[in-house]
Amino acid sequence: MAHATESRAPGFWPLATVFALFVLFMYGPMAVIFVLSFQGPEGGLTFPLRGLSLHWFRQLAEGLGTVDIGAAFLRSLMLGGVVMLFTVLFSVLAGLAFRKKLSGGNALFYVTVASLIMPSIIVSLGIGLQFRLLDGALKWLLEAVGATTMLEEYGTALGLFTSALGAHLTWTLPFGLLIMFAVFNRFNPAYEEAARDLGAAPWQTFRHVVLPLIGPSVVGIGMFGFTLSWDEIARTSQAIGDVNTLPLELQGLTSTVTTPAIYALGTVTTVVSFAVIGVTVGLAMLLKKR
């Protein structure tokens, strides 16, 4: 190593210092709240630690004020799962479509990129507006046909698996498509041709040749789908109606909760994110080996 050090290009050490400080900057604060979430019952939001305990995790399980953390947790988990499923399915299909002659594909690509860089508050406002106008139209329609009982029962079309799901997909699908592009740019079509020459049907070719090759990346798309949905706030905020996802509850709690319970919540959500990343990496490596 000593020889390698001598031959380092000029600028290595200053840049290595910048890099190390950057990593510290990225992980340091997170490590701090991780430690502080195990604060003793008497402890506060800052150092010093007054003993170590699981007190604040217990507090969290009992609920913070009026907020049912468990329910929000489950809602976010379910929404993340559905978003993951749709993101994988739609992105892979669209990726396959883009490899063929897709007239108008450019327009679709630009719309996708526009959705990626559009300020989230605008997307959120648009979807919220859309569903409220839809509510208005449906109520008008129910009144017109005289379905009074249905009219009384009708609340809103806004919801977790309608508007919020749509809002999340406008954020996760662009990432999915870009990953598919990156995958197919490096993909050697010779394998497919070989399969076709051997008489495989298109579905067989996909199932037995293409899918195993792109498998690890498909798992990666699933991870993007889940983790991006799991932490999403801006696009969901105006497009969800009465219920809230976990990050939205968390955002609300930042101004009301003044105990380390909020750090405990932070630790729990981060552990979920890391678990998903871990499972993904493991699965991708397993698929690669096969």
Next chain:
Amino acid sequence: MSSTSTATAGPVADSPNRTLHAWWQAAPFTLVFVLFFLIPLGLIVMVSFWDFNEYELLPAFTLRNYFAIFEGCYTLTEHGDFCVSLSTYLSTLKFSLLVWGITLVLGFAVAYFLAFHVRSSGMQTALFILCTVPFWTSNVIRMISWVPLLGRNGLVNQTLQGIGLIETPIEWLLFSDFSVVLAFVHLYTMFMIVPIFNSMMRIDRSLLEAANDAGASGWQTLWNVIVPLCKTGIIIGSIFVITIVMGDFVTIGVMGGQQIASVGKIIQVQTSYLQFPLAAANAVILLAVVLMIIWGLTRLVDIRKEL
């Protein structure tokens, strides 16, 4: 079904059939963006011209909402300030430029280190992943993680008081412009690193050797070879960072202690009061500003290419 026809029909005849087949595959993807992106955007533009009262939206064609936003903006206020809308836009723009400058320099330095100083590709991948993992964790958590450090009794103030540098805690560390910019840099430098690193990895290393052989200094190589070749990555990263900060209301809300105004926050507040036409008009203006910035950024590249 169509696959059998493609197998038997000639290459000319099957072309429209194949594109139809492809569109079937792209249909669910396309439908999502039509339903949840294009139609909502259209509705925003439409409703920005509508009227409203306390109870409902009134279909109309009026410029009232736009006039309401810029009310009193034709002259300065008696204190010599701009009107609320204009000063909010300027403040948001100020945050954007500041965060853009910092993330660009920091992101470029980190990407440069990874691309040109780390030699083994395994190490490169590992360090790159190390930089991107925080992206997959919650933004709000990453924001509140600054509280124990920057708060009134936080680690920074404790340390500075401990070594006797200050006597009373510094108040402007948290819930201030400073903490907002810090959080933005913390959250979004990744959006600069990834595209710039990607551009750098595509640079043919022999170009750098050629520059070196021709007698260029390190700085000259950096400025005349590497930076121009990274231009695409720099522009992509810049577009990401600027559009995110321009539309932000979460980070400014949490890190500004709900005290700092931003365009996104105005839209959010108006939406929560169900003043949809006003919020929509603000969204249209914000969109126009963002598009102008993106247009300017892409022009910037072309101009440089012309010279």
